[in-house]
Amino acid sequence: MSEKVLQADVPKRKNAALSGMKVYFKEQAIPLIVLLMMVIIASCISPVFLSAPNVSNLVVQVALNMVVAMGMFVVILTGGIDLGVGSVVAVAGVLVAGFMRNMPVGVAIIATMAICTLIGCFNGLIVARLRIAPFIVTLGMMSFARGVAYWYTQAIPISWTATSGADFMYWLGSGTIGPVPVICLAWLLMIAATFIFMRFTVIGRIMYSLGGNEEAVKLSGISVAKWKVFPYAFSAFCCALGGILLTARLGVGAPTSGDGLDMDAIASVVIGGVSFAGGSGSVSGVVIGVFILGIINNILDLMNVPNYPQLMLKGAIIVVAVILSTIRDKKR
Numbered sequence: 561m562s563e564k565v566l567q568a569d570v571p572k573r574k575n576a577a578l579s580g581m582k583v584y585f586k587e588q589a590i591p592l593i594v595l596l597m598m599v600i601i602a603s604c605i606s607p608v609f610l611s612a613p614n615v616s617n618l619v620v621q622v623a624l625n626m627v628v629a630m631g632m633f634v635v636i637l638t639g640g641i642d643l644g645v646g647s648v649v650a651v652a653g654v655l656v657a658g659f660m661r662n663m664p665v666g667v668a669i670i671a672t673m674a675i676c677t678l679i680g681c682f683n684g685l686i687v688a689r690l691r692i693a694p695f696i697v698t699l700g701m702m703s704f705a706r707g708v709a710y711w712y713t714q715a716i717p718i719s720w721t722a723t724s725g726a727d728f729m730y731w732l733g734s735g736t737i738g739p740v741p742v743i744c745l746a747w748l749l750m751i752a753a754t755f756i757f758m759r760f761t762v763i764g765r766i767m768y769s770l771g772g773n774e775e776a777v778k779l780s781g782i783s784v785a786k787w788k789v790f791p792y793a794f795s796a797f798c799c800a801l802g803g804i805l806l807t808a809r810l811g812v813g814a815p816t817s818g819d820g821l822d823m824d825a826i827a828s829v830v831i832g833g834v835s836f837a838g839g840s841g842s843v844s845g846v847v848i849g850v851f852i853l854g855i856i857n858n859i860l861d862l863m864n865v866p867n868y869p870q871l872m873l874k875g876a877i878i879v880v881a882v883i884l885s886t887i888r889d890k891k892r
Contacts, residue, residue, distance in 0.1 A: 588833055588842070588844070590833070590884070591832055591833050591845055591849060594831075594852055595855075598852055598855045598856065598859075601859075602855055602859040605859060605862075605863065606862045606863065608862060609858070609859060609862065616741065617858075618854060618855070620743055620809075621857070621858065622850050622851060622853075622854035623743045623744065623746065623747045623805055623809075624802045624806050624818075624821065625821065625824045625825060625828060625850050626747040626750070626751070626850045627746070627750050627798050627801050627802040627805065628649065628798050628799055628802045628821060628825045629824075629825045629828045629829055629846050629849070629850050630750055630751065630754040630843070630846065631645070631791075631794050631795030631797065631798030632795060632798075632826060632829050633754070633829050633832075633834060633841065633846045634754075634758070634767055634790075634791045634795065635791040635792060635794075635795050636826070636830075636834055636835075636836065636838065636841070637767055637768065637771045637791070637838055637839070637840075638767055638771045638788065638791045639770065639771045639774070639837065639838030640687065640694040640791060640838075641695055641698065641826070642694070642792060642795045642822070643699050643701075643822050644683070644699070644702040644705055645795060645798075645818070645821055645822050645825055646702070646706075646817075646820060647701065647702045647703070647704075647705035647706040647818065648676055648679055648701075648705050648796050648803070648818070649799045649802050649803040649817055649818030649821055650814070650815050650816065650817040650818045650819075651679070651705050651708055651712075652672050652673075652799060652800040652801075652802070653709075653803040653806055653813035653814060654709050654712050654713050654717075654813035654814070654817075655671070655672045655675060655712070656668050656672040656720070656804050656807055656813060657717075657718040657719065657813030658712065658718050658813065659671055659672060660723040660724075660725050660729075661718075661720075661723055664724065665723070665725025665728050668725065672803075672804060673797060673800040673801065673804075676799055676803070677793050677796050677800065678796075679701065679705065679796050680792040680793040680794070680796025680797065680799075681789055681792070682701075683697055683698055683792040684789030684790065684791065684792035684793055685789055687788060687792065688784070688785040688788035688789050689785055694792075698792075702822070706815070709815035709817075710815045712815075713813070713814075715815060717812040717813060717814040717815070718813045718814075719812045720811070720812070720813070729807075729808045730808075732746075732804075732808040733805070733807075733808030733809035733810070733811075734808075743805055746805055747805075751843060755843040755844075758843060759843075763787075766782060766787050767787075767790070768839060768840075769782075769839075770784065770787060770788065770838070771837070771838025771839035771840070772839030772840070773839070802821075803818065806818070823874055823875070823878060824853060824874070826878060827874060827877055827878045827881060828846060828850040828852075830849070830878065831848075831849035831852055831853065831877065831881045832844075832845035832846040832847070832848050832850070832852075833848075834846065834849075836882055836886065837886075853874075856873065857870065860873075
């Protein structure tokens with residue numbers, strides 16, 4: 561009898577899986593089509609685009625935004641926003657480079673990530689306990705953290721190349737495992753960890769619920785104030801990892817690092833189909849958004865387009881993405 565029941569459940573599971581795939585592709589249809597179009601357009605504009613060196617360069621170029629966008633995804637999912645990600649990346653970069661002069665590289669990395677995560681906790685506590693708008697809180701932190709980076713370095717980049725941990729940092733920033741850059745494996749692991757965390761844990765479900773209906777979360781007996789701290793702490797943790805990867809790649813910790821990264825991360829998340837109002841979105845959508853933005857930057861670089869038009873284009877993309885997100889939310 562039990563075998564018959566199990567056999568009868570197989571078609572149901574298949575139908576559920578197919579239904580889930582249909583819903584996913586329906587929600588991600590526009591980002592997927594845009595990504596495909598970007599690849600086709602880029603390959604037509606430049607024959608170099610699909611070459612192995614450029615593809616390898618592309619997956620390295622998107623590393624910083626990919627890692628930071630994972631944190632931004634969780635923040636926006638809960639109905640918040642974090643404008644200080646670029647500044648926290650700069651703080652992480654200068655701290656790890658500075659710490660490596662006086663301590664082992666492992667301790668330097670752990671200390672840097674702990675300090676940056678505390679910055680995120682501070683943001684979250686102000687948002688949750690004092691009920692101040694995330695925009696204002698993180699805007700203030702953007703200036704404060706950038707000031708800390710300049711103060712710590714006295715506006716002079718800190719090199720780690722002469723420290724005892726230089727070999728590890730060279731490997732982290734420029735090494736490969738087989739044909740795959742280590743920095744690429746780092747963001748792949750971050751994607752996998754975020755996906756598992758958001759999809760299969762209680763905390764992940766709470767994050768979706770906070771963005772979807774905060775009042776319902778309160779009525780269910782869950783402490784909203786406590787869980788609202790988590791998205792900002794997680795975002796700062798991602799920024800710390802991104803800052804360390806960037807510093808490993810550049811060879812120095814610079815107070816100017818991460819400038820404009822907040823706009824890139826927000827654009828990637830919203831382009832990827834995450835609702836700006838919170839409550840809906842997926843990790844895979846964010847990955848698509850990061851690659852769309854990365855391809856745009858890459859092809860503009862190949863065409864030698866100056867930086868200013870690129871900034872104008874990014875601004876336009878963000879506005880259009882938010883408009884589309886708002887229209888999509890109204891239809892639901």
